[in-house]
Amino acid sequence: MPRNTSRDAGSRFPETRRAAREMSVIDVLCGVRHPRGIVTIEQTQVGDKAVLRVAGRMDAENAIQFEQHCDSCIAGGFTHLVVDLGDLAYVSSMGLRSFVATAKRLRDKGGELRICRLTGLVRQVFELTRLDRVFPLHDSVESALMEG
Amino acid sequence: MLVARAESLGPATAFVSKGAREANLPESRVHELELLIEEILMNVSRYSYPEGAPGVVTITYSVPAPGEFAVEVGDQGVAFDPLAASPPDLTLDLMQRPIGGLGILLLKSFAKLVTYRREQGWNRLIFTISASS
Numbered sequence: 001m002p003r004n005t006s007r008d009a010g011s012r013f014p015e016t017r018r019a020a021r022e023m024s025v026i027d028v029l030c031g032v033r034h035p036r037g038i039v040t041i042e043q044t045q046v047g048d049k050a051v052l053r054v055a056g057r058m059d060a061e062n063a064i065q066f067e068q069h070c071d072s073c074i075a076g077g078f079t080h081l082v083v084d085l086g087d088l089a090y091v092s093s094m095g096l097r098s099f100v101a102t103a104k105r106l107r108d109k110g111g112e113l114r115i116c117r118l119t120g121l122v123r124q125v126f127e128l129t130r131l132d133r134v135f136p137l138h139d140s141v142e143s144a145l146m147e148g
Numbered sequence: 149m150l151v152a153r154a155e156s157l158g159p160a161t162a163f164v165s166k167g168a169r170e171a172n173l174p175e176s177r178v179h180e181l182e183l184l185i186e187e188i189l190m191n192v193s194r195y196s197y198p199e200g201a202p203g204v205v206t207i208t209y210s211v212p213a214p215g216e217f218a219v220e221v222g223d224q225g226v227a228f229d230p231l232a233a234s235p236p237d238l239t240l241d242l243m244q245r246p247i248g249g250l251g252i253l254l255l256k257s258f259a260k261l262v263t264y265r266r267e268q269g270w271n272r273l274i275f276t277i278s279a280s281s
Contacts, residue, residue: 093251130238
């Protein structure tokens, strides 16, 4: 185990049992990029609804992409969006912000954001934040399209 | 040691995730850990440091006991206890729900133990994640 090389003002992790490592400054200074993953959005249209298949990871760095994509859908006249999250592996609170903000904008226009195929950690996050009770949730895209 | 902004999420997450995997944390726990790191770092960048001023964040981890993984995030920003914030009202309907305020809720939900202290000009947030759910 590496020796403790803490240089900060006094972390309380006991020295004797500290299997600690500190963030390497080298990688940050040299601009080494540690890929966190990306979010991809594929859009199709079914009737008057846009279906967005969102895959990858939605975090603080890229959640804005989703929100901007939805804004372009709204600007293009869509008021009903179906979002397929079956291949989304990760969502943070910044991602949740994007869903809530978009849903509000659609509701203001008399429309709706429907979410389908929540799974894994993403489903857990929606459930912990009770957003699974705020959005109409569906097990499939087909179900989401058929509702109302 | 990092700068507290979104661009640091990648290095921060990679650093902690590597340690968690070396400590044999299940992959599902590693993903939860990544989420908590993001939530904490974004809170630091948003509340601890003044607008536009990059601030330093330190991240340290350890294995306090078999099956447990502890992370300490330190910053030198203004005193800010994220645990003192009122919990969001999760009963509100969509139009009444605020856009944000969910990061700390997620931290408290996924972490086994979360503590905060302020000392010698540092905010220190420590949380522990357990290998078992």
